[in-house]
Amino acid sequence: LDEAQKIKTPGTLVTNAVKALKADFKIAATGTPVENTLVDLWSICDFIVPGLLGSARSFAQSYQTPLKKEETDLEQLGERLRAQIGCHIKRRLKEDVLEALPPKRIVCRKRRMPPEQEARYLAALRGGVEERAPGRNAMLRCLFEIRDISDHPALPDREIDAIPIDRLLATSAKLAETHRCLEEIRERGEKVILFSDRRKTQRLLARLLRECFGVNPSIIHGQTPVHATRSKESRREAVERFQAQPGFHAIVISPLAAGVGLNITAANHVIHYTRSWNPAREEQATDRVYRIGQRRTVYVHLPMAVSDDFKSFDLVIHELLERKRALARASLFPTEQAEISPLELFEHLHEHLPGSSHPLAAESPLGIEDLDTLEPFCFEAAVAALWDAAGYAVILTPRRGDHGADVVARRGERGFL
Structure with missing residues (x-):
């Protein structure tokens, strides 16, 4: 199957038609196994070896959801995914294998x-x-x-x-x-x-x-x-x-x-x-x-x-x-x-602006008047810092996929969202 990224979306007509094909041995070739989300790769692997990466939902929870967290180590996540796919993937860069290519x-x-x-x-x-x-x-x-x-x-x-x-x-x-x-x-x-x-x-x-x-x-x-x-x-x-x-x-x-x-x-x-x-x-x-x-x-x-x-x-x-x-x-x-x-x-760009006095670049603590100038996510971080200073265990949720909850603060049996 050439240009295998065409079946990246589960449930579409082309994906269902391709996965309905019967074969003893399948090969999927593509230069972009991941175009939008890691579920693209799951869909291709589901064609080659059905069940190898589990269900789409469990795969998304294990690999796609962590991408929404800024603290996720992308290289480590990728290596874990490669290990799970094992011998079923061969990734080659053309400069590594095409000796005829010039410098x-x-x-x-x-x-x-x-x-x-x-x-x-x-x-x-x-x-x-x-x-x-x-x-x-x-x-x-x-x-x-x-x-x-x-x-x-x-x-x-x-x-x-x-x-x-x-x-x-x-x-x-x-x-x-x-x-x-x-x-x-x-x-x-x-x-x-x-x-x-x-x-x-x-x-x-x-x-x-x-x-x-x-x-x-x-x-x-x-x-x-x-x-x-x-x-x-x-x-x-x-x-x-x-x-x-x-x-x-x-x-x-x-x-x-x-x-x-x-x-x-x-x-x-x-x-x-x-x-x-x-x-x-x-x-x-x-x-x-x-x-x-x-x-x-x-x-x-x-x-x-x-x-x-x-x-x-x-x-x-x-x-x-x-x-x-x-x-x-x-x-x-x-x-x-x-x-x-x-x-x-x-x-x-702002970090290297000469003579910058914006609060994000300043070494002095933020004042109450500075909060109105903050970008939304930085404002959420400032709110989280206030809860942390008050002795709460604080979680600052990701920029995306937080379902509207920006900060989670807990202390003992009390919790605030």
């Missing part, structure tokens, strides 16, 4: 932000910290604005298309570093894919290629048709045109549209201009190039806008992705666990 080089390309970009970045982050109290929406707006400013400080503005390209290069560290990277690739006469999931950023990169390198790139995103129309070329046609072009050429692709179905081994350079918050999705995008049929060394370029005075968005997200990627390789757990959460990213 893959990761190139971190850091450049300091120009003063204009740095000033706008700090203003946006400080504004986000001050407005964070209203909740998740304000935090997300701040993160998206900082992400755009890191890509280019003019991206939040509508008039970016009217700004001359020289001015755009002078005001963005990441765009300037990408320009330099493209020059090096052109000198080598090789091809490159630029990844970004933002339409505005995709158009900016296409403009850079047209005006500075004389290349008219195709842009592949979610609205690019699978089949050609009178006015639009299909994804396949765009890729074929790109691969047929001799020498230096470039194409701009959304990583969301590059997960499956694209084989672009004519390129051996990848530029992740806007980073995905999910390491698995970023690797899937890179694998459009780094796959069977690739004969040249693959270079994965990571342009970053940085500062000498604080840890920038690009640097923080790079470090978080590397940490998540290492954890994903060491264990079997859902990709949603590996994805960087907005809160996690925001806290790391």
